[in-house]
Amino acid sequence: MNETRSITILGSTGSIGCNTLDLIEANPDQWRVVALTANKNVAKLAEQARRVGAEHAVIADPDHYTALKEALAGSGIKVSAGPQALVDAAQEPADWVMAGIVGAAGLAPTLAAVKRGAMVGLANKECLVCAGDLVMKAVKECGATILPVDSEHNAIFQVFDFVRSEGVSKIILTASGGPFRTRPRHSLATVTPEEAVKHPNWAMGAKISIDSATMMNKGLELIEAYHLFPLPEDKIEILVHPQSVIHSMVEYVDGSVLAQLGSPDMRTPIAYSLAWPARMPAPVKRLDLAQISRLDFEAPDDTQFPALRMAREALRQGGFAPTILNAANEIAVAAFLDRRIGFLDITSVVEDCLAAFPHSEPDSLEGIYDMDARARAQADICIKALA
Numbered sequence: 001m002n003e004t005r006s007i008t009i010l011g012s013t014g015s016i017g018c019n020t021l022d023l024i025e026a027n028p029d030q031w032r033v034v035a036l037t038a039n040k041n042v043a044k045l046a047e048q049a050r051r052v053g054a055e056h057a058v059i060a061d062p063d064h065y066t067a068l069k070e071a072l073a074g075s076g077i078k079v080s081a082g083p084q085a086l087v088d089a090a091q092e093p094a095d096w097v098m099a100g101i102v103g104a105a106g107l108a109p110t111l112a113a114v115k116r117g118a119m120v121g122l123a124n125k126e127c128l129v130c131a132g133d134l135v136m137k138a139v140k141e142c143g144a145t146i147l148p149v150d151s152e153h154n155a156i157f158q159v160f161d162f163v164r165s166e167g168v169s170k171i172i173l174t175a176s177g178g179p180f181r182t183r184p185r186h187s188l189a190t191v192t193p194e195e196a197v198k199h200p201n202w203a204m205g206a207k208i209s210i211d212s213a214t215m216m217n218k219g220l221e222l223i224e225a226y227h228l229f230p231l232p233e234d235k236i237e238i239l240v241h242p243q244s245v246i247h248s249m250v251e252y253v254d255g256s257v258l259a260q261l262g263s264p265d266m267r268t269p270i271a272y273s274l275a276w277p278a279r280m281p282a283p284v285k286r287l288d289l290a291q292i293s294r295l296d297f298e299a300p301d302d303t304q305f306p307a308l309r310m311a312r313e314a315l316r317q318g319g320f321a322p323t324i325l326n327a328a329n330e331i332a333v334a335a336f337l338d339r340r341i342g343f344l345d346i347t348s349v350v351e352d353c354l355a356a357f358p359h360s361e362p363d364s365l366e367g368i369y370d371m372d373a374r375a376r377a378q379a380d381i382c383i384k385a386l387a
């Protein structure tokens with residue numbers, strides 16, 4: 001990469017945000033940091049902003065505005081707070097925006113970056129699950145470039161022949177199977193949040209780690225892949241691969257299967273997206289296949305992991321079903337992390353919420369926000385009923 005790129009990181013204090021900062025700080029001359037954002041973590045945001053000389057720091061929770069202002073006093077860094085300030089930050093003219101906020105809270109700022117035609121590194125899969133048609137329509141209309149950061153989608157992006165896409169026969173999304181892949185389902189009723197966040201291969205934020213444990217992560221990724229790549233749902237297959245070395249594959253009509261491999265370290269897909277269309281170095285452990293010595297594969301078990309079936313059905317059903325799936329899952333995962341429900345209740349809550357609403361089609365962003373809020377309220381009702 002020859003030119004200097006200006007960058008905004010939405011969710012800079014999270015796992016994706018910190019990995020992104022790690023890469024840009026290794027090559028500081030190539031980057032100018034426009035804005036960094038967080039939800040509540042004032043201390044980390046202020047420290048990051050000072051360290052990289054950000055122009056603007058935004059805290060989503062307005063109750064933390066004064067604390068951030070004090071933490072950045074004398075730095076010359078602009079400070080703002082609240083959900084609209086996140087959108088304003090995404091609208092500032094940075095060449096490249098990392099969509100690294102967790103959950104549907106990332107939708108509005110991601111859409112704001114898309115609408116000004118930016119290059120967007122997309123980690124926030126929930127915004128595509130919640131509002132995929134609307135986001136992808138805005139991408140086309142506004143000339144934005146989506147660079148998939150999610151490791152599987154980044155792998156597919158690296159090996160998908162967009163010029164001759166009629167030659168693609170299917171996508172194979174790999175899944176680790178999470179920490180409970182080999183555990184009998186009945187034994188999962190009593191697992192703790194501490195056990196469930198322990199992913200076998202990846203270090204990630206709490207919400208996505210729980211999603212990996214229920215395999216809802218792969219369900220969300222199925223819907224994400226459907227929106228990112230020009231293939232129907234029945235051409236997107238899920239394959240369990242416990243080592244997370246092959247990050248995904250594309251099969252072509254001539255029988256060729258192209259895969260992207262690497263150590264399970266998000267700095268590789270983030271670096272690919274940051275430098276795109278060039279490449280940049282990433283300080284990750286090099287893949288040593290002789291040492292790994294074997295790669296395993298198995299078909300996913302929909303009985304052990306009903307989230308996979310539910311996500312595929314929601315995608316087939318269309319309309320608001322994926323919006324409801326995502327919203328209910330966010331609320332149920334938060335309740336599990338708070339120890340208000342058990343691990344197996346997460347997917348039961350999602351299933352009950354999906355059943356609670358008759359089929360209807362979104363016609364606007366407001367309609368999507370309305371359904372997202374109604375699904376969250378319904379999930380709260382289901383959770384109270386379990387107590």
Ligand SMILES: NC(=O)C1=CN([C@@H]2O[C@H](COP(=O)(O)OP(=O)(O)OC[C@H]3O[C@@H](n4cnc5c(N)ncnc54)[C@H](OP(=O)(O)O)[C@@H]3O)[C@@H](O)[C@H]2O)C=CC1
Nearest residue numbers: 011013014015016039040041060101102105123124204205
């Ligand atoms: N972690 C990973 O390796 C991968 C993550 N992803 C996806 O990337 C996204 C981020 O994941 P991850 O980095 O693990 O998550 P983390 O929980 O580690 O970080 C989330 C970030 O979003 C901010 N945030 C949380 N809630 C809000 C809110 N309501 N409004 C504004 N900002 C908010 C957090 O701020 P604060 O620190 O103040 O709470 C933090 O900066 C998710 O969509 C995930 O699915 C995809 C592939 C891999």
Ligand SMILES: CC(=O)[C@@H](O)[C@H](O)COP(=O)(O)O
Nearest residue numbers: 150151175176177178212217
């Ligand atoms: C790193 C990443 O992209 C995660 O989404 C990861 O893939 C989670 O692993 P599994 O969902 O396959 O367990």
Ligand SMILES: [Mn+2]
Nearest residue numbers: 150151152221
């Ligand atoms: Mn992933």
